[in-house]
């Protein structure tokens with residue numbers, strides 16, 4: 474590693490880090506920017522583990538602005554710039570019982586007021602369009618034991634769908650960042666950020682001491698080198714605490730392990746082919762009425778991906794910052810627990826969708842949501858009292874669908890602008906996603 478001094482170093486080449494690096498570079502072409510990641514390529518962390526779905530079926534202004542501007546930008550990349558992201562509006566269908574529907578009425582009205590393209594389906598319509606679904610459990614003892622809810626209504630979101638997370642991270646953001654002259658460095662873990670006094674070092678023990686003004690002087694790597702810069706952007710997602718907590722910086726992010734279970738079987742072909750919802754002629758992404766259990770249809774190979782499930786009782790994972798490079802760091806564990814499928818999701822899903830009965834899992838994997846514990850939305854802030862330290866993290870399970878907006882907001886913060894201009898022209902106040910003057914309105918429509 475050369476002794477080069479960068480203007481900006483982004484740590485973490487996930488979708489948040491790459492979108493941030495691209496937007497900072499695009500706005501400041503002369504800056505020398507390095508993106509560094511401990512893995513072998515961009516987007517290989519939790520970005521790669523995700524289901525990569527997007528939606529605009531949100532009731533809060535913040536979620537709607539972040540997600541719809543990001544989706545529109547991805548569509549622009551695919552349709553106007555001609556970069557294939559495998560983006561498809563497969564639609565989302567939220568299934569609910571009467572009580573849930575009543576509880577969601579205000580959220581639904583807000584979506585309609587905000588021109589989110591949705592349609593409410595009634596039970597008979599759902600039954601006709603997805604005959605494989607069981608909608609009523611009255612008199613079914615198993616279903617009662619499982620606390621299943623009937624399906625009385627569906628909310629169909631039209632401008633919602635899927636894309637390829639690798640393609641948006643690498644084929645677009647990384648590629649464009651490189652074309653602008655940005656540099657990347659892989660297989661290199663940052664083990665520590667070095668806190669230094671601003672100005673002359675005095676040689677006192679424990680420097681910088683309390684009264685000295687502070688900055689990040691460099692980043693130590695696992696190869697023993699130091700990367701020098703005046704500005705570090707921490708975009709390390711679920712691993713954020715490992716670099717931030719030793720500096721006394723709390724990003725209000727906690728990692729939670731999430732599983733995806735995949736079943737591939739010819740028996741699913743009829744269920745996956747559906748002419749009622751979208752141009753792809755497939756069943757929509759389904760969200761069941763309990764615990765946010767959801768099913769992603771993958772029609773071309775007769776498979777489904779199952780995610781969600783109750784988070785109650787699921788631990789936040791705390792790791793030791795001293796052990797960033799340890800191979801058995803629990804945050805690197807991408808193994809799912811298949812028993813969770815067997816004793817939890819399967820019992821529920823097989824009641825709603827008998828077509829799944831006795832089908833074995835084909836494979837499964839796990840990743841970590843970097844959950845923002847305040848309101849489950851990303852955080853973008855400059856650390857108080859440490860010059861040159863910016864944080865962009867907490868995708869909270871919806872980072873793919875918000876990443877372009879987050880990259881623009883992070884670039885605006887870097888440039889000390891009060892507002893970021895999101896794709897499509899919306900002006901977004903940068904401090905809304907900060908910690909001190911955070912202003913994220915309540916979201917009623919959560920999975």
Ligand SMILES: Cc1cc2nc3c(=O)[nH]c(=O)nc-3n(C[C@H](O)[C@H](O)[C@H](O)COP(=O)(O)OP(=O)(O)OC[C@H]3O[C@@H](n4cnc5c(N)ncnc54)[C@H](O)[C@@H]3O)c2cc1C
Nearest residue numbers: 485487489511518519520524526663710840868872873874
């Ligand atoms: C199972 C699952 C399903 C999901 N489904 C969806 C979905 O359908 N839709 C959606 O919008 N979002 C979804 N998400 C969330 C989404 O994947 C993330 O919010 C998004 O990818 C943003 O990630 P990131 O860049 O913050 O983190 P990451 O992609 O994890 O990037 C962080 C990077 O930092 C690197 N790093 C960490 N520590 C260090 C270090 N010390 N030194 C150097 N590099 C370091 C890591 O190697 C990693 O590449 C899902 C997440 C999971 C886990």
